[in-house]
Amino acid sequence: MITGDPAQLRQVLVNLVTNAAEAAGSQAGTIRISTGLLRADAAYLSRAYGDGDLPEGTYAYLEVADNGQGMDAATLAHLFDPFFSTKGNGRGLGLAATLGIVRRHRGGLLVESEPGRGTTVRALFPCAGPSPAAAPPPARAAATEDPAARTWRGSGTILVVDDEEVVRQVTSTMLRLLGFSVLLASDGVEGVALFARHHAEIAAVLLDLAMPHMTGDQAFDEIQRIRPDACVILSSGYTERDAMSRFAGKGLAGFLQKPYELQALAAKLREVLSRSPARERPADAS
Template identity: 35%
Template sequence: MMADKPTYEKLESIIKELKAELVKSKQIEESPRENKEKFNVMLQSIGDHMSMMDKELNIIWANKTAKKIFGNDIIGRKCFEVYHKRKSSCEPYPCLTLKTFQDGKVHEHYTEVIDKNGETIYFHCTANVALRDKKGKPKAVIELSRDITEQKRAEEEKSKLEARLQVAQKMEAIGTLAGGIAHDFNNLLMSIQGNISLILLDMDSTYPYRKRLKNIEKQVQRGAKLTSHLLGYARKGKYEVKAIDLNQLLEDILETFARTRKQITIQQDFAEDLSVIEADAGQIEQVLLNIFINASDAMHGCGNLILRSINVTHKEMKGKLYKPKSGNYVLLTVTDTGIGMNKKTIERIFDPFFTTKEMGRGTGLGLASAYGIIKAHGGYIDVESKKGQGTTFSIYIPASEKKEQQVVKTAEGVIKGTGTVLLVDDEKIIAKVGQDLLEAVGYRVLIANDGKETIEVYRKNWKNIDIVILDMVMPNSGGGEAYDRMKEINPDVKVLLSSGYSIDGEATNILERGCNGFIQKPFNINDLSQKIRKILEKKFSQH
């Protein structure tokens, strides 16, 4: 709500008092000093800005408030020069003074003025005739203006917050939808991948259809990559979080990228003391590649790609559409010399399925997933661009005090095993293919299809069960509750979480409560056998 503005009645009252003093017979000639002092005492007591202009728009009088705002030298200068730093009058009609000189009426409006320090101030102004000539025409106009800058900025901030909330709600709604689609699609892919793994397991390398099956497996992997973009946008994109050196990750990615984009000049300015970040290296790599590829496309494969990393704090993240959390951040800026974007494109750049590329050249998920992944890491991503002037992406990721962890590559291939596995999945086709996979590598398998059945089967057989493969989303209590109940039955229970979602959210919470590992659907027989062996090796080494 704006503060009370100067009213017409107040201005009328001031002008009447002025006129009453002026018409006192010959008082001005008889005691000009006394009269002038009386006027000054009366008018200078008004806290709002007041000034009087003649027909040529010269300021012929101003109170102390006006001089304090615009300087002591404003008398005799043009009002448009003093208040708006213009060289000519504000014609035709934002100018209240001109309007009042023309029709002799009271006029008011909101306007921006520039003070003596060059700062913009917001005024509510009211203008009225102060003096008339013998013919009754306006001879001088007085303006009364109130500073409403604080209220104006408060309203602007409120509007920004409302716009920010609308964007957040839109992103959240689309993210929920995208995450659900990705989860269900991953379950479909799991069924296909599982059956292909089983067929390939017993198939000789010379079999004529083996190559076709391997091609199908590649398409499954492509489908899984597509759903990873959706999960990324849904902020469910972290798989394995470790303390990593962003500079080193950038060096590794750029080495590959540069070989495929030889006409692009890459300029690097990386801080030597850059803080470590806690992140999923694969997901951050996905973000960076998406941005690099977009930059390359914007430059039509030829131009400059400028990368800069630096340590910053939340205090340096000013003028954003969001309020960053307090703390230290690693900032990466990626600037290209491409064609740039207009305002409308910038507003939609992180929307899923939005693309400016021609049909068949992009899914519109790259930058959408980048947005979700960075948000999932507790960070922020901004974009600045102008048509024809290139684009800059700024990525802020929270800094960590942890030491960098080196990524250890695991051996490939199927690892045989023994023991009993409780396999939990609410989709029977996935449970069946999972059972076949586990039995193929040597395990005995028990099946449960919901949370309640899981607890019952485990309570009856826990002494013989070596590991539980637990689905996250199930009817009759989810994976989290089932895990807690099994933990009550046997504090040493070994559990491998399995989900069409990624490791974010509830999966992370369960892992923090002592769960032993996570595997993302769709997985093949190699990945599954290796994950189980890793957990069971720890189990046996503890006894």
């Protein structure tokens, strides 16, 4: 977890990737973008551009590496100077701005480059609060507090609508472990068609938001037309607030933040299905 301004951090990424792309020139090249955590000691931090006295500790990094033309010593010496550019007049602000943003976030920049061998720029940002490894994820913590949640098993069929193959595979494995039967659809159109055919046995629908052909919110409207009391859980990589804003007042049963683990999936299904027990026994529902 870091504390930062999303627009400025996006700008850092754009500036670094633009430079990496331009370093390839007319040749094909590879740009590798990665993020991670590292422990930085004083020796490591002394090589970073930034505000001199960065404290030792855990930093999150964003790294952009290219295999383009690289830089010679003369270029490296002036890299961050405003209007220093090998690309023409009026340019040379990208890295100056990038360094400014990184400084404002109390971070640092490390650059490795050799002529003809590419460039790696790593932006460090200090971690806010305990590192993620130290804090147990909330879902797991909840599961240990409530032993019933761990052994809970459901019944009936869950329809999973998601355009990502790996999500469908992993989720259906988890659902079967929990005792459910599973129907899979790879987009909204297929999902609505399956719901129309099987709604009598479907206890709940796990619906992705962003999909090709028919988005989750359109699919939700269709599903509600078929069965107004349909139990639909939206599952999305967007935050709950962003995702749910499209569904305000529409009677969505719940929201599940992606990516989720077995315990989070079980807890959410348990919550929404206990609210409407009839859906667990579709035979009595109609």
